[in-house]
Each structure stands twice: as C-alpha cells, then as structure tokens.
Amino acid sequence: MFSKTSIAHFNQLETPFYYYDLDLLQQTVAACIAAAQPHNYHVHYALKANFNPKVLQIIQAAGMGADCVSGNEVKEAIAQGFDKNKVVFAGVGKSDREINAALDAEIFCFNVESVQELEIINELAAVKGKVARVAIRINPNVDAHTHHFITTGLEENKFGINTWQLDDVITTLKSCANLDFTGIHFHVGSQITNLDVFKNLCGRVNELSNWFEQQNMPVKVLNVGGGLGVDYYQPDNNPIGDFNSFFKIYRDHLKVKPGQEVHFELGRALVAQSASLVSRVLYVKNGQKKNFLVLDAGMTELIRPMLYQAYHHIENLTRLHGTEAATVNYDVVGPICESTDSFRTDVALPESKRGDLIAIRTAGAYGEVMASSYNLRDRVQSVYSTQTELLDVQQ
The missing domain is CATH 3.20.20.10 (Alanine racemase)
Known part of the structure; x- marks a missing residue:
C-alpha cells in the first residue's frame, strides 16, 4: 500500500494524520x-x-x-x-x-x-x-x-x-x-x-x-x-x-x-481498508521487561483498540523498503494521559528509532469519525492519494 514516493512525502508532513487511498x-x-x-x-x-x-x-x-x-x-x-x-x-x-x-x-x-x-x-x-x-x-x-x-x-x-x-x-x-x-x-x-x-x-x-x-x-x-x-x-x-x-x-x-x-x-x-493512521515515534523507552514505542498518535486519533480491544496491523514505514533489520518486541502506545492508551502490546517490529513513521492499518472505519480533542489535542488531519501519487492535505 505504501510506495517509496508516498513515504518520502509523509516525511515532509506533520503527524499524525489519516492517509486515504x-x-x-x-x-x-x-x-x-x-x-x-x-x-x-x-x-x-x-x-x-x-x-x-x-x-x-x-x-x-x-x-x-x-x-x-x-x-x-x-x-x-x-x-x-x-x-x-x-x-x-x-x-x-x-x-x-x-x-x-x-x-x-x-x-x-x-x-x-x-x-x-x-x-x-x-x-x-x-x-x-x-x-x-x-x-x-x-x-x-x-x-x-x-x-x-x-x-x-x-x-x-x-x-x-x-x-x-x-x-x-x-x-x-x-x-x-x-x-x-x-x-x-x-x-x-x-x-x-x-x-x-x-x-x-x-x-x-x-x-x-x-x-x-x-x-x-x-x-x-x-x-x-x-x-x-x-x-x-x-x-x-x-x-x-x-x-x-x-x-x-x-x-x-x-x-x-x-x-x-x-x-x-x-x-x-x-x-x-482504504485508510491508515500514520504517526511518528516520539520516544523509544527500553526497559528490563518491556520496550515501548511512544507515538504522537493515541486514543484521541484511533480509539478502537482501547474501546473494543480491536486488533490493527502495525508497520514501521521508515524501515519498510530497507534491508532486513533485527526485530524487537514493542508495546506501541500513545501520548494520552490514560493507562489504556495502547494500540498493541508485544508487536514485533524492526528496531525502531525516534522519528520513524508508523502506520496503523485498516483504520478507515470507526477511526477518524471517533477522534476527539481529549487532553486538548489538535484534531487529526487527513491526507489523500490517487494513482498519480499526488497527495492532498486537508486540515
């Protein structure tokens, strides 16, 4: 779903955002x-x-x-x-x-x-x-x-x-x-x-x-x-x-x-399937029992995992087209001041760094429509693509 061209464009955009194919x-x-x-x-x-x-x-x-x-x-x-x-x-x-x-x-x-x-x-x-x-x-x-x-x-x-x-x-x-x-x-x-x-x-x-x-x-x-x-x-x-x-x-x-x-x-x-939530790694927290990827997206952008225990496939876009790297198990979490603000636990991803782009897939249903401004968060924006790879950003 994600070409090198679109990922390069994503790097120029402020995250998080919903990406619509x-x-x-x-x-x-x-x-x-x-x-x-x-x-x-x-x-x-x-x-x-x-x-x-x-x-x-x-x-x-x-x-x-x-x-x-x-x-x-x-x-x-x-x-x-x-x-x-x-x-x-x-x-x-x-x-x-x-x-x-x-x-x-x-x-x-x-x-x-x-x-x-x-x-x-x-x-x-x-x-x-x-x-x-x-x-x-x-x-x-x-x-x-x-x-x-x-x-x-x-x-x-x-x-x-x-x-x-x-x-x-x-x-x-x-x-x-x-x-x-x-x-x-x-x-x-x-x-x-x-x-x-x-x-x-x-x-x-x-x-x-x-x-x-x-x-x-x-x-x-x-x-x-x-x-x-x-x-x-x-x-x-x-x-x-x-x-x-x-x-x-x-x-x-x-x-x-x-x-x-x-x-x-x-x-x-x-x-x-037409949309993914694209976020960026803010911090990598390595512990003795858990490793955390702290994203700039959270339950204010996609609440399904917290509300329904819903599964979403998670990818590191920055490492998607590179050489194979060692995988690390991460708890992928958001920045919201709630313990339930976790997308998934023990997700095997290529070793990830601050600034990496993360895609949370299959987010076109009950995603953007359920977003909120809890914690006085900015409302999530949307990005759209077509076959020509021209992307349009809508605030």
Whole structure:
C-alpha cells in the first residue's frame, strides 16, 4: 500500500494524520456494486463508519444510498448529494428535532426501534400533514459471534423490537394514519467473518416476513443490515472483501417474494481498508521487561483498540523498503494521559528509532469519525492519494 514516493512525502508532513487511498476505496465500492447488481440488491452506505467528505463523495457518485443514525448524518448525506429517496434513518434514540428534520427532507424510510417511537413519528408527521414511511427493526436474537460490544441482534441488546412485542407493533401501525409500513429491518452486529451468521439471519427474516404477511401487512422491503467483516490481520492480502460470497448467502437462503426489494447497510466493508493512521515515534523507552514505542498518535486519533480491544496491523514505514533489520518486541502506545492508551502490546517490529513513521492499518472505519480533542489535542488531519501519487492535505 505504501510506495517509496508516498513515504518520502509523509516525511515532509506533520503527524499524525489519516492517509486515504482513494483508488482502493473506489475499487472496493465498485466491487460491492458489481456483486450486488445481478441480484437487484440495494446498498446503503452506513455513514457512521466514516463521514469524511471525500469518502462520501466517492460513495455517492457510485449511486449508493445512505444509512444514517443521527439527524446530522441525514443532513450531511443530503448535502453530499445522496438521493433523498435512498436515505434511511435508524437509531434507538431519535429526538423530535431529528425526526422533524428527516420528515422535512422527505427521506425514504425511518427504521423504527420501539412502539413508542412509532407513535411519536406518527404524531409529528400528522402535525406536518405528512405520511412517514417506516420499517420495523426487529431483534432476531441471532448471535453474530463477534465482540460483545459490537453485537446488536440479541435480546439483551438495546436495539430493535423483540418478537414478543410484534403484536403491539401491528396494532399501533394499523391505528396510525400518518405511517406507511414499508418493511422489516435487521442488523445483528459488526465485523462478522463467519458467513453462517448471515445464513441464520435469513431463516429468521423468512419467518418474520411470512408472519407480517399473515397479519395482512405486506412487506415491501427486506432490509437485512450489514456487518460483513474485513481482514485486520493481513490487509495487503485481502484489501477488498468477498462481496460475492456475502451476497450469495442471501441469494441462496433469503426467500424474496415477488415485488419485494432487498436492502443492505454496509459500512466497514466499504471503507476500512482504504485508510491508515500514520504517526511518528516520539520516544523509544527500553526497559528490563518491556520496550515501548511512544507515538504522537493515541486514543484521541484511533480509539478502537482501547474501546473494543480491536486488533490493527502495525508497520514501521521508515524501515519498510530497507534491508532486513533485527526485530524487537514493542508495546506501541500513545501520548494520552490514560493507562489504556495502547494500540498493541508485544508487536514485533524492526528496531525502531525516534522519528520513524508508523502506520496503523485498516483504520478507515470507526477511526477518524471517533477522534476527539481529549487532553486538548489538535484534531487529526487527513491526507489523500490517487494513482498519480499526488497527495492532498486537508486540515
């Protein structure tokens, strides 16, 4: 991913920064669309993964929809040119202000997560003389077999409506004149690498689609969410996810009735591999039991390892194209005044020096968007590249 030319350019830049490979992003988006089109699948991009403007421009230009989880994400999606008829608004805690703004924007659909939310959207739509399209997010109680912090489809999670509440949902929908029932929505978790999870989800979607039909509530849209994982361990070997196998699971196991549409909400799988966090070694601390590389990037720039115990591949770019050097095991840590500010422990790297450039890979999803100014840190900047190796810096 890193050429000698780009590394030489990095040496002239102030660190830390996010480095975006826009060509890889375009290739990934194109691969996803190519895999989805033969099945007439509709893909919405999950803005929460990364709402960097250049990232959004590429995804919007490809014709994808937008999956939003806040009023500001809805606003940004429309500002970036996403078709309002392809914008969906999910989230367990939508405020009245956010709902009203989305009603005014005339988005495609609200993914609704409680009976009370149905009632509130109906009330707010009635005031405006509008009819809001809604899909019911159902908790299918399917185990995603991923980290418990990013599992969303179990009954113990806060998301969605449990199946034992569906009778109340039907009663409410039939009593709300300002709601248009569009479909059913699911999302069982994130960073799912066992495709059998999606096969299990298909079984539950089939059951619930039939149940709604039996209640005389035709389902127009089956929104099965996202969750496809990426390879954090070998990013260069697997830079683009296996979208063909992912969509084939649904083609083979999802029972789609005539006239029904199948929608997906993919985020990480589209953007994760397209960016790395590039940092510089401030200090090398050698001890009797531990060696530390203290970087100028920390949890304020990339919090996933501290929040989820997430793995990221780490490289010393300065030593990448040189002769082989002896390796040393380092704890790679940041400068933040927190003991948890550690990217990884016991990382085998070429012997590293003050000033070396370090890349933390697969940081395009839930990286820059979760950055903060804790410790009054400067906000991280972004650098973009294309095939021509021209790099653009955006503060």
